[in-house]
Amino acid sequence: MSELLSVEDLNAYYGESQILFDVSIDVGDNDVVGIFGRNGMGKTTLLDSIVNRIDRKTGRVVYDGEDISEWETHDIIREKIAYVPEDREIYPALTVRENLELAAPRTIDRSTREERLDYVFEKFERLGERESQRGGTLSGGEQQMLAIGRALVTDPDLLLLDEPTEGLAPTIIDDVIEILEELVTEDRAVLIVEQNITRMLPLIDRGYMIETGRIVADGDADYLDDEELQDEYLTV
Numbered sequence: 446m447s448e449l450l451s452v453e454d455l456n457a458y459y460g461e462s463q464i465l466f467d468v469s470i471d472v473g474d475n476d477v478v479g480i481f482g483r484n485g486m487g488k489t490t491l492l493d494s495i496v497n498r499i500d501r502k503t504g505r506v507v508y509d510g511e512d513i514s515e516w517e518t519h520d521i522i523r524e525k526i527a528y529v530p531e532d533r534e535i536y537p538a539l540t541v542r543e544n545l546e547l548a549a550p551r552t553i554d555r556s557t558r559e560e561r562l563d564y565v566f567e568k569f570e571r572l573g574e575r576e577s578q579r580g581g582t583l584s585g586g587e588q589q590m591l592a593i594g595r596a597l598v599t600d601p602d603l604l605l606l607d608e609p610t611e612g613l614a615p616t617i618i619d620d621v622i623e624i625l626e627e628l629v630t631e632d633r634a635v636l637i638v639e640q641n642i643t644r645m646l647p648l649i650d651r652g653y654m655i656e657t658g659r660i661v662a663d664g665d666a667d668y669l670d671d672e673e674l675q676d677e678y679l680t681v
């Protein structure tokens with residue numbers, strides 16, 4: 446099967462500490478793939494390694510047939526893979542519109558950029574209503590929408606999402622899940638890290654369990670919907 450993203454035998458390090466050990470994962474075109482595991486097991490490090498936000502790594506990251514292991518982070522994010530990090534990384538002092546404009550690739554013309562902004566405002570009406578509001582004054586859920594919106598203005602074939610529901614109130618989590626439900630029906634692949642596997646299982650095609658930097662299980666949603674497996678690798 447041809448894959449959009451292949452991570453091959455990845456070993457990742459912060460300073461002298463090795464965080465990931467021989468990790469291999471695949472994401473096919475339009476696949477929705479989950480990464481699950483307890484805190485501190487290396488899920489964020491895996492996403493960071495894909496976009497090269499890590500001190501050092503060995504192994505390969507192949508995207509659409511091209512080895513991007515050595516690419517600069519900003520080139521990967523702008524041209525290939527959109528990344529919505531756990532802390533969202535929006536600009537608090539800039540408006541919603543400015544946040545989106547800055548995320549748009551420089552290579553697209555003005556009218557394409559406007560089309561993409563309109564698409565985000567259509568998808569997230571609450572952002573449209575707050576176009577001129579500063580990012581830092583948005584609620585947590587709205588900031589998460591803006592972070593996902595920023596990713597979407599690059600019109601990515603692959604989106605990386607790191608714990609999009611983290612730190613949000615339950616009703617806002619429902620809103621974010623709704624957004625994710627819609628995202629996964631679009632013509633894009635999604636690789637998503639989430640603590641809450643129960644909410645994710647209906648959305649994903651496949652998933653991987655990670656424990657202390659190693660992939661310890663992988664399979665489709667039916668396979669992962671298993672109490673024993675979840676107790677072993679997820680329950681704290």
Ligand SMILES: Nc1ncnc2c1ncn2[C@@H]1O[C@H](COP(=O)(O)OP(=O)(O)OP(=O)(O)O)[C@@H](O)[C@H]1O
Nearest residue numbers: 459460462464482483484485486487488489490491
């Ligand atoms: N910048 C860093 N420098 C040194 N060690 C780090 C750094 N970032 C993460 N680590 C370590 O790497 C390990 C994996 O962390 P990572 O954030 O990838 O886990 P995670 O599974 O995403 O957990 P969480 O849900 O808590 O974010 C942890 O032991 C963490 O302390």
